[in-house]
Amino acid sequence: MLIAGFPAGAWGTNCYVVAPAAGEECVIIDPGHQATQGVEEMLRKHRLKPVAVVLTHGHIDHVASVVPVCGAHGVPAWIHPEDRYMMSDPEKALGRSIGMPLMGELTIGEPDDVRELTDGAGLKLAGMDFSVAHAPGHTRGSVTFRMPGLAATPPVFFSGDLLFAGSIGRTDLPGGSHAEMLESLGRVCLPLEDSTVVLSGHGPQTTIGRERATNPYLREVAAGLAADPKAAPRRGM
DSSP: OEEEEEEETTTTEEEEEEESSTTSEEEEEOOOTTOHHHHHHHHHHHTOEEEEEEOSOOOHHHHTTHHHHHHHHTOOEEEOGGGGGGGTOHHHHHTSOOOHHHHTTOOOSOOSOEEEOOTTOEEEETTEEEEEEEOTTSSTTOEEEEEOOBTTBOOEEEEETSEETTEEBOOOSTTOOHHHHHHHIIIIITTSOTTOEEEESSSOOEEHHHHHHHOHHHHHHHTTSOOOTTSSOOBOO
16 A cells, blocks of 8 residues: 655645555545645656545645646546535635635636545545545534555544544634534544554544544543543644
8 A cells, every 4th residue: 555645735734645556546635735746746756647536625725736636637526515615615615715825826616527425435446445434523524534454554544634643623614513523533533443544634643542542632522521622722724
């Protein structure tokens, strides 16, 4: 398994390229603000051919490069229907202007081929299996992607802005809900194996076992208590 990632743009959003191995087909996850060049460099370095872009949610820091990336390679973008509008109207999704200088660097709109994700769906892309879980809280259409472990390789969990190392995504933007975030953490994250590698939308990688033991939000949810919204700093838009 080949997983390469880099933090892109003004928000340092993690963009990932996933493939069975170098020289094969691949999937691109969350090509956000100013991610196009980094994506192309990874594709050249590992000799990869994209077959799809998949999106954990619709905030502009995760989707800003979807149109040029999909257009350059003729591939579809997958997103949950409740976040689809954000690709064409990012300011509505944030409840505020994102600023004219930044707007000048964005390609607003949808790629030619948009496909919708559903909870519990299994995607087979580039010969790899991705399990989709709807995980509202950060946005109404947030999703996660889980890949099973292979041989000595642990499972991999692309958590988007649901779960970070030591924290969780913010819930104070339009469509956010602290109560739904806690429900998603309990339903989606807690059942995962401790060995599961967590690759989030911002910050370093971690594991479910580490977060189960140290993340104040996940610990509160596991204890069946109401987590303190100020327990740890949040990341993301």
